[in-house]
Amino acid sequence: SQQGEEDPQALSIQEGENATMNCSYKTSINNLQWYRQNSGRGLVHLILIRSNEREKHSGRLRVTLDTSKKSSSLLITASRAADTASYFCATPDSNYQLIWGAGTKLIIKP
Amino acid sequence: DAGVTQSPTHLIKTRGQQVTLRCSPISGHKSVSWYQQVLGQGPQFIFQYYEKEERGRGNFPDRFSARQFPNYSSELNVNALLLGDSALYLCASSYSFVAQPQHFGDGTRLSIL
Numbered sequence: 001s002q003q004g005e006e007d008p009q010a011l012s013i014q015e016g017e018n019a020t021m022n023c024s025y026k027t028s029i030n031n032l033q034w035y036r037q038n039s040g041r042g043l044v045h046l047i048l049i050r051s052n053e054r055e056k057h058s059g060r061l062r063v064t065l066d067t068s069k070k071s072s073s074l075l076i077t078a079s080r081a082a083d084t085a086s087y088f089c090a091t092p093d094s095n096y097q098l099i100w101g102a103g104t105k106l107i108i109k110p
Numbered sequence: 111d112a113g114v115t116q117s118p119t120h121l122i123k124t125r126g127q128q129v130t131l132r133c134s135p136i137s138g139h140k141s142v143s144w145y146q147q148v149l150g151q152g153p154q155f156i157f158q159y160y161e162k163e164e165r166g167r168g169n170f171p172d173r174f175s176a177r178q179f180p181n182y183s184s185e186l187n188v189n190a191l192l193l194g195d196s197a198l199y200l201c202a203s204s205y206s207f208v209a210q211p212q213h214f215g216d217g218t219r220l221s222i223l
Binding site: 033042043045048098103 | 114143150151152153154155158165166168198200202207208211212213214215216217219
């Protein structure tokens, strides 16, 4: 079963614009992780936010976490063509296994 | 340092056959996890091994099995292949088993004819 659900399923924006993706989850979490996957490749870890954190930054990435709404958002600022990929959120269950959403497919148009 | 390596990269099998997929973790990483990813979906957890012991098993049939060797490399075996087993199989490693960021290989693309 999937713990997280990303929204939207697909997003197409112009290069230079900001992209926002959302993730909702169902149960209490210890942390929430965001990953990127380029077509046909493995996933790359982007950022981990702990349950006691509300916001975290890494370069052009900003992640927020609202535990009361069981949701998180990933903002990519000043998007580039290289940001074209699928983005997934994942949360550990009670056995520390990562449970994944279905992902948001992001397309950056030049 | 080398990243997570998986072999083979692509594999074509027929229904009923058996397959073995291999994974070498990042040096120093003691935990290996296996995931199945069907096209258009997120990864589904299959197994996690830590220090050569199974730490977790996802909701997959007994046709799926795995093991971890003393050098922390791992194999995933799937018996009696079904068409529905066609997917990208991903291996990820981390230092421990406690929900740390995972480092993924590029996967093995398994096609069942």
